[in-house]
Amino acid sequence: MPLKLFNTRSRSVEELASREPGRVAMYCCGPTVHNFAHIGNFRTFVSTDLLRRYLHFKGLSVEHVMNITDVEDKIINAVNATGRKLREYTTEYETAFLQDFDALNCLRPHHLPRATEFIADIVSLIEKLVARGIAYRAADSSVYFSIEKYRGCGCRYGQLLNLNFEQMRVGERVSADEYAKESVADFALWKARVPEDGEVFWPSPWGEGRPGWHIECSAMSMKLLGPSFDLHLGGEDLVFPHHEDEIAQSEGAGVQNPGEPFVKHWVHCAHLLVEGKKMAKSLGNFFTFRDLVAKGFSGREIRCLLIQAHYREQFNFTMEGLTAARANLSRIDELVEKLREIAGAAKGDADPAVLNSFAERLDNDLNISGAWGVIFDWIRECNRQIAEGKFSGLQAAAALATWEKLDSVLGLGGKPAAEAPPEMLALLEERQAARKSKNFARGDAIRDELKAKGWQIEDTPKGPRLKKL
Numbered sequence: 001m002p003l004k005l006f007n008t009r010s011r012s013v014e015e016l017a018s019r020e021p022g023r024v025a026m027y028c029c030g031p032t033v034h035n036f037a038h039i040g041n042f043r044t045f046v047s048t049d050l051l052r053r054y055l056h057f058k059g060l061s062v063e064h065v066m067n068i069t070d071v072e073d074k075i076i077n078a079v080n081a082t083g084r085k086l087r088e089y090t091t092e093y094e095t096a097f098l099q100d101f102d103a104l105n106c107l108r109p110h111h112l113p114r115a116t117e118f119i120a121d122i123v124s125l126i127e128k129l130v131a132r133g134i135a136y137r138a139a140d141s142s143v144y145f146s147i148e149k150y151r152g153c154g155c156r157y158g159q160l161l162n163l164n165f166e167q168m169r170v171g172e173r174v175s176a177d178e179y180a181k182e183s184v185a186d187f188a189l190w191k192a193r194v195p196e197d198g199e200v201f202w203p204s205p206w207g208e209g210r211p212g213w214h215i216e217c218s219a220m221s222m223k224l225l226g227p228s229f230d231l232h233l234g235g236e237d238l239v240f241p242h243h244e245d246e247i248a249q250s251e252g253a254g255v256q257n258p259g260e261p262f263v264k265h266w267v268h269c270a271h272l273l274v275e276g277k278k279m280a281k282s283l284g285n286f287f288t289f290r291d292l293v294a295k296g297f298s299g300r301e302i303r304c305l306l307i308q309a310h311y312r313e314q315f316n317f318t319m320e321g322l323t324a325a326r327a328n329l330s331r332i333d334e335l336v337e338k339l340r341e342i343a344g345a346a347k348g349d350a351d352p353a354v355l356n357s358f359a360e361r362l363d364n365d366l367n368i369s370g371a372w373g374v375i376f377d378w379i380r381e382c383n384r385q386i387a388e389g390k391f392s393g394l395q396a397a398a399a400l401a402t403w404e405k406l407d408s409v410l411g412l413g414g415k416p417a418a419e420a421p422p423e424m425l426a427l428l429e430e431r432q433a434a435r436k437s438k439n440f441a442r443g444d445a446i447r448d449e450l451k452a453k454g455w456q457i458e459d460t461p462k463g464p465r466l467k468k469l
């Protein structure tokens, strides 16, 4: 069965048809690296990862691009406020973002372009728009995109949203000088240097300045994936204006073959909410990934929570939800442990019936809730058969192979080995010292004490380590 996904462009669930058979080219708008990302942001990235993993599961190859927005208004404000260099500042948050991204077991995109490294491509794209008369240099030396000219060429602005042009863009972030623009609807492609930009500027045919946020994604995506590609993702707040503007800039440049859109399939992830409101830095109602780790939760548990609900369903973040995700993982881990014990060295093949039911749910617009239903029915059935002593080694091995396939999509990974607390590690060290000084009685006493506290000493080629009993 083909995978069907809701396409914001057609407002319907459609088959994901790629340009090149067997290969999906996808772009996801990445983080703005001005602070630590919150788990709302990560909901979008984990959903993207789930989709990518599912495409792999279906035997498709994927080329995945996620940009790093390392120049825009918030970053410049922060750089000015801290007096730090742009690259030094953004590197700190980019590194932190990628650490969190890895801890959530998201597969690294094949390309992670930084906007500041694509200035030449951005400038050349703006040049194309200026040459076609769709963009113009204003009195303040900024370059704006003219929605009126774009529409005048027979192009449609508002492919993702039905827009009321009279009411458009009220309160939207635009370049500082409103009066320089020919129309309030126009948006900045190139922002002329102003004193507040400090050291952050590049030369261009229109004078020193910096790119607007929207044009960054058009330039980077088309450079890496070509002028027309399969799939573009982001959070639902990006539909307008960011993605509308991306379409307008990319299609306005006239670089696609006739009749081909910039992007075929637009997928948007609904917001993670806190008490009914979008989790957002500006609202102050957010948890960063690191806040939750400090509360004792692991990346695996947070990922498990983020893949509970359908990607198009807004859902509320609660600590209870996170604790429930932890309990779900324990159920899975307990089963896997039992299966390992029964399977021993046996090898088996995954159960196609379970995998087919799982895939049937996910083919339907990535219906993860349905897929979880299949998984928990399967867990219940395995547990029932184990309790009745009906599971042979071979069957257990087959069930393990089934879980491995399911988890290649969920990306939860195995239960991590428990880390011994510092007091236990201190006892282990004391035991090593006792043995070194040939005080074997003391060494044995410590071994017994550790055992009583639930830790067993295991000798490994790298030296002794503690294993939870």
Ligand code: AMP
Pocket (backbone or CB within 6 Å): 029, 030, 031, 032, 033, 039, 040, 041, 042, 043, 044, 069, 234, 235, 236, 237, 238, 269, 270, 271, 272, 273, 278, 279, 280
């Ligand atoms: P930013 O770093 O602000 O550019 O956002 C990175 C990504 O996170 C974008 O795709 C946003 O749409 C997405 N995003 C922001 N807030 C939320 C939220 N509360 N829930 C889900 N996605 C979000």
Ligand code: ZN
Pocket (backbone or CB within 6 Å): 028, 029, 030, 217, 242
């Ligand atoms: Zn973008």
